[in-house]
Amino acid sequence: MKSTCLFFMLISFLSWSQNKQILYGFSEIPQSLLMNPGGKVTNDWYFGIPLLSHIHVNAGTSGTTVYDLFANDGLDFNLKLGKAIYSMQANDFFTVNEQLELFSGGFAIGSSYNKDQYISFGMYQELDFIGYFPKDYAILAYEGNQSNINRVFDASDFSARGELISVLHVGYNKKVNDNFTMGVRGKIYSGIMDINSTKNRGSFVTVNGTNNFYDHIFNLDLQVRTSGLSAVTDDNVSSDKVVSDIKKGLFLGGSLGLGFDVGFTYQLNKQWMVDGSLQDVGFIGHSKDVENYGVKGNYVFEGVNPIFPETGSGQTAEEYWDEIENEFEDLFEVDTTNTKYTTWRPIKLNASLNYAFGKKRDKECNCLPDDDGYQNAVGLQVFTINRPKQPQMALTAYFFRRIFKGLQAKATYTIDSYSFSNIGFGLSANIGSMNFYIMADNFLEYQNIYNAQSVSLQLGFNYIFKKNED
Amino acid sequence: MQKSVFKYLIIVVSFALATISCTKDVDFNQANDILLTPVFESDLVYINVPANKFLVEGHEVLNLKDSVNIDFFQDEFIVDYLVKAEFMLETTNTINRAFTVQVDMFDAFNQLQHTFSFSSGASPNNGEVVTQHIEVFEGNSLVALKNTTKLVFTLTIQPGEPINESTPGRIILKSKGTFYLNIDSLL
Structure with missing residues (x-):
């Protein structure tokens, strides 16, 4: 009970998503190929500065913000807590997504006069968590069952998953013709840690009874599956061992899985362009260090019925009571198994429609304008991610501008589960061959970061080589 | 020229992030006030x-007694x-x-930590006689409850019209x- 309460609180703090709406389609940044392997390639080769080439954190809550709960406003904390519990729904969620690129690179291949293919590769580490607000559990803990007779508490309200993985990937991009580019990226996942509890079923309800005041009806089918967790939960394990286990897991020593990304870009005419991609179509087979916990059973409790002695010889209700205790123990007994299991990666779908305009007027050069000749672009992007309860969607409108040579900026406006007022901004700057980019969203909320429903930040450094610098 | 632009850009961006991402006053210690x-x-x-x-081998017994062992009240969470706590007992006598x-x-x-009892009247015409008793556990009696590991129930019939095999009611x-x-605490 206590740890349940603590868990509610913890997930309320760790409220974080994983849309990278600013990076998507930002073809000057090599990492945009990770979002669409069939995106446009604008360099001949590049490598990411190790550990610094792509740092991404993204956090969001569709419900109560940290500020709602912890503002130093003199209001009673418990009133605020109650308000948060009642205002949130079971579909409200908290997510965290973090990625760190360990290394990456890419190079064009093909005939020397027409390098129409591009190989990119790399390795990144990713942490992904989503937890839904366990509304019915929270209400039960907050109110008890006295004021909730006949209310069915839904056990499926508890739904969460988290994973720590590393991904080794190689992508192939081919410019099929002047208008069409496509690409695919193969991925090997190494699951370092995984915990998921997304298929809980059942209910608890107290109804008016016949033999006694109530019938307490338990119907539970709960399951938590974990892999790689004992490395950190086992008390006897030293921190050195934990670090070495994580390192091993990072470099394909964990539970392995396979997946792919696929995408395309199609130039409708000089100014209009559509693209789309699917990311992380794949699975991880959890086989290492698997521990699963399950609680399953049905029981109706209506109190203890002492069997009064038939003969007055002192026979007691002990046996009957033992039976009830056994029933309860059976019901709540946690079955621990080591059965291997498979998780699917959260599939992401991206698509966008883009319009470029405003040609650069170059007085000195009379060279042929390539398709980068437009200085501005506007467009609409759609992002969808498959989540345990239901997919999450985001719609983004953007404005892209080449400010001057080697400096591009993109501003976005996004509508999603978190808010209708998400303004994002990103910059990519090239100084010689060094590329630096930084992007963040929810700028309107930065006046008070604790009140943000979601924040997202990406930055990185690359070394980019272009033969035909524009 | 380009290098200085780049430096300038980094300074501007970090300055912007540092200044605009301010926070309003929050107090996480409020979590300690949880109730x-x-x-x-x-x-x-x-x-x-x-x-x-109440008939044993044809003879009336006055006492029906039975006990229930229970460790629920000694659970750390309850303690x-x-x-x-309140116990509500309701009898229906016919x-x-x-x-x-x-x-x-x-x-x-x-x-013995605590005891309580209540009585129900007879039901001369076998209509339902409903009696309720509420035992409240606060202060000393709450301490007694938290010490309790066994409950003994005794049903004692008061003298009256003799009971036989065909006596109606229950x-x-x-x-x-x-x-x-x-x-009031999470840990």
Whole structure:
């Protein structure tokens, strides 16, 4: 009970998503190929500065913000807590997504006069968590069952998953013709840690009874599956061992899985362009260090019925009571198994429609304008991610501008589960061959970061080589 | 030229992020003020006995007695957070005999911690005579409850019209506990 309460609180703090709406389609940044392997390639080769080439954190809550709960406003904390519990729904969620690129690179291949293919590769580490607000559990803990007779508490309200993985990937991009580019990226996942509890079923309800005041009806089918967790939960394990286990897991020593990304870009005419991609179509087979916990059973409790002695010889209700205790123990007994299991990666779908305009007027050069000749672009992007309860969607409108040579900026406006007022901004700057980019969203909320429903930040450094610098 | 633009850009961006991402006053220590006050109700015991249950080999017995061992009240969670409890007992009598229900609560060393009883009137025409008793556990009696590991129920028939195999009616007892919790810490 206590740890349940603590868990509610913890997930309320760790409220974080994983849309990278600013990076998507930002073809000057090599990492945009990770979002669409069939995106446009604008360099001949590049490598990411190790550990610094792509740092991404993204956090969001569709419900109560940290500020709602912890503002130093003199209001009673418990009133605020109650308000948060009642205002949130079971579909409200908290997510965290973090990625760190360990290394990456890419190079064009093909005939020397027409390098129409591009190989990119790399390795990144990713942490992904989503937890839904366990509304019915929270209400039960907050109110008890006295004021909730006949209310069915839904056990499926508890739904969460988290994973720590590393991904080794190689992508192939081919410019099929002047208008069409496509690409695919193969991925090997190494699951370092995984915990998921997304298929809980059942209910608890107290109804008016016949033999006694109530019938307490338990119907539970709960399951938590974990892999790689004992490395950190086992008390006897030293921190050195934990670090070495994580390192091993990072470099394909964990539970392995396979997946792919696929995408395309199609130039409708000089100014209009559509693209789309699917990311992380794949699975991880959890086989290492698997521990699963399950609680399953049905029981109706209506109190203890002492069997009064038939003969007055002192026979007691002990046996009957033992039976009830056994029933309860059976019901709540946690079955621990080591059965291997498979998780699917959260599939992401991206698509966008883009319009470029405003040609650069170059007085000195009379060279042929390539398709980068437009200085501005506007467009609409759609992002969808498959989540345990239901997919999450985001719609983004953007404005892209080449400010001057080697400096591009993109501003976005996004509508999603978190808010209708998400303004994002990103910059990519090239100084010689060094590329630096930084992007963040929810700028309107930065006046008070604790009140943000979601924040997202990406930055990185690359070394980019272009033969035909524009 | 380009290098200085780049430097300038980094400074501007980091300055912008540092200044615009300010925070308003929050106080995470408020979590220490947490107080959850759920109220749970649970069935306790129930009894449903016909009049002839009081006959043993043709002779009337005055006492029906039975005990229930229970370690629920000694659970750490209950000891820490239970601030008040109420037992509600309800009898429905359709036998033409008055009776008394007595509940004795014993600790692990078989020492009596608390006792309470109540009586129901007889039912001369076998209509339902409903009697309710609420036992409140607060202060000392709450301490007694938290020490309790055994409950002994005694049903004592008061003198009256003799009972035989065909005596109509029965005694029904229903009971529930109401548990008031004050959860004031998360750890």
